Amino acid sequence: MASPEPTRPGFQLPLLLLAGFRTLIDDLHAELAREGHPDLRPLHGFVLQAVGIDGTTASELGQRLGISKQAAGKTVDRLVAVGYLERVDDPADARRRLVRMTPRGVDGLRRSAEIFDRLRERWAATLGQDRVAAIEDDLSTMAATNWFRLDMPGWFGG
């Protein structure tokens, strides 16, 4: 049974995974822009997710995202500038500055989650629930390690 169907060239698979990711993210941000969040960049949603409802610190954020605390701090600066995050002093530890979402940040994150759910439904409507679930299962199997590394620009370029 020597390759009954001619196998696709291997380089297509990463390109397709990237294209899929990009399509979802582009669709997300097109919808977010429509819903009042035109400033949110692809990276920002992930940062908000990593900050979480409870807030965090720049150092911890860096660890969660897989980047340095300095890089995390700069990213927080930008999100503060556009009104999605704020810094507050930690009364219990004068070194720390808590990073937490503003109401606008919470709104953006909530909408992102809703939109992602709708986009997944759209995929399921075209491909079928089972096929989408299969993609998720298979990718979980093959890519379990890289679950939440967000140093995209530096990693890809670098």
Next chain:
Amino acid sequence: MASPEPTRPGFQLPLLLLAGFRTLIDDLHAELAREGHPDLRPLHGFVLQAVGIDGTTASELGQRLGISKQAAGKTVDRLVAVGYLERVDDPADARRRLVRMTPRGVDGLRRSAEIFDRLRERWAATLGQDRVAAIEDDLSTMAATNWFRLDMPGWFGG
């Protein structure tokens, strides 16, 4: 049949696609480094692919990659510096400077293609040929548009 299995939250799908992409690219470059190409960055392989065996110009490269001609020119500069590309004058048009791969560039690209094929085989060995093909088919369906846009850092950040 109202959702027989509880549907996964939609935000996981893009994360898994990204993790799959990243896993393949990381594995590729780990192997490339072993085979004598430790300088090649994730972006570079795609640039080499876009340059092709026949070579091209910075402007055309920019169009293929979905970035400006200036950005393409700068990327070419870096690939020239590490020995993967070279520039030659076009005898037929003094404005143009042909960009083409050096033998080292050709070697890197050839090895990349081979490694990607082996990685795909590895996925197929774990998931099954049909599942890998299904992923490719489904992503082709959903993400046909974003086939070869490589302005990753600028797109994701920016």
Next chain:
DNA sequence: TTAAGATAGTCAACGTGGTTGACGAAATAG
């Protein structure tokens, strides 16, 4: 043929995201 327009490449300035190294201030451990 010459003037006008389009195209190729480069330079400069800038923004975003990443890195490392150094440092002061504050908490913690001994």
Next chain:
DNA sequence: CTATTTCGTCAACCACGTTGACTATCTTAA
């Protein structure tokens, strides 16, 4: 009380992207 660790920040740097401006060259059309 001192030594160490940790948190945040500053500074310098690199990779990659952008837009705008400019020269040189090719092409087109009056």
